[in-house]
Amino acid sequence: MTLFRLDSSIRTEGSVSREVADTLERAYLDQHPTDTVVRRDLRIDPVPADAWPDAALAGFTPEDQRTDAQRAAVELAARLADEVAGADAVVVATPLYNFGVSQHLKTWIDMLVTDPRFAPGTSPLAGRPVTLVIARGGGYGEGTPRAGWDHATGWIVRMLADVWGGDVTVVEAELTLAETVPAMAELRPLAIQVRAAAHEHAETVGRDMARSVAEALTRVA
Ligand SMILES: Cc1cc2nc3c(=O)[nH]c(=O)nc-3n(C[C@H](O)[C@H](O)[C@H](O)COP(=O)(O)O)c2cc1C
Incomplete structure (x- = not known):
């Protein structure tokens, strides 16, 4: 069985989304130690932003008339689509950047959608557990000044669940900037609790994903 993991934080050190995804991955592998983990790290190996226009326009161009760049x-x-299509479970870890989706993650998703297997209406992740791990510097809970300002989570879940058909869970870690931003100093104790809760949630979700993959295997056998 295969777990596909995508990271998109621009930080390779001190990244909360990576750390929480590590916790999830460990919990998953505790249950499925022999599974393969396929990784794509969009910080280390970004999808070139200029590949998407070529991939998108290739879809409207007869094969024999495509440019080399389009091919x-x-x-x-x-x-990119092979990596995800071949996975039994998927983890997407990302920060909130500028109240929206990381451009690297957006490009990766846009590229996948150009592959016929991931086009709208295909549900390539149907029946598979998918977890979005999202780290946010601020707080976005109901009643806070920034409630409704996270324009990443809703769209990513829309794509993973409603377009690609995955069985999606969201693990959230917020207030991550409290550690370093002086104006958020009074939120530090809360931030510590929130971080611990995110790791706890990730551990539970990792175990649940492993169980769900095992159940799917039993149904096929
Ligand atoms: C360029 C940049 C933009 C950011 N924009 C936001 C933002 O709009 N809202 C927010 O809550 N945090 C924002 N943050 C903070 C990150 O979401 C936060 O540091 C998060 O923990 C980053 O994920 P990571 O820890 O996995 O690197 C931003 C950080 C950077 C570097």
Whole structure:
């Protein structure tokens, strides 16, 4: 069985989304130690932003009239799609940047959508557990000044669940900037609690994902 993990934080050190996803991955692998983990790290290996226009326009161009750039972009999209299509469980870890989706993650999703297997209406993740781990510097709970300002989570879940059909769980870690931003100093005790709760949630979700993958295997056997 295969777990696919995507990271998109621009930090390779001190990244909360990566740490929480690590906790989830450990909990998953505790149950499924022999599973393969396929990783894509969009910080280390970003999808070139200029590949997407070529991949998208290739879809409207007869194959024999495609440019070399369009052909290369279609092949890249297919390789990205292979990684996810072959997975039994999926983890997408990301920060909230500028109240929206990380551009690296947006490009990755846009590229996948150009592959016929991930086009709207195909549900390639149907029946598979998918977890979004999102880290946010501020707080976005109901009643806070920034409630409704997280424009990333809703869209990513829309794509993973409603477009691609995954069985999606969201693990959230917020107030991550409280540690370093002086204006948030009074929120530090709360931030510590929130971080611990995120790791706890990730551990439970990792175990649940492993169980769900095992159940799917039993149904097939
Ligand atoms: C360029 C940039 C933009 C950010 N924009 C936001 C934002 O709009 N809202 C927010 O709550 N936090 C924002 N943050 C803070 C990150 O969401 C926070 O540090 C998060 O923990 C980053 O994920 P990571 O810990 O996995 O690197 C931003 C951070 C950076 C570097």
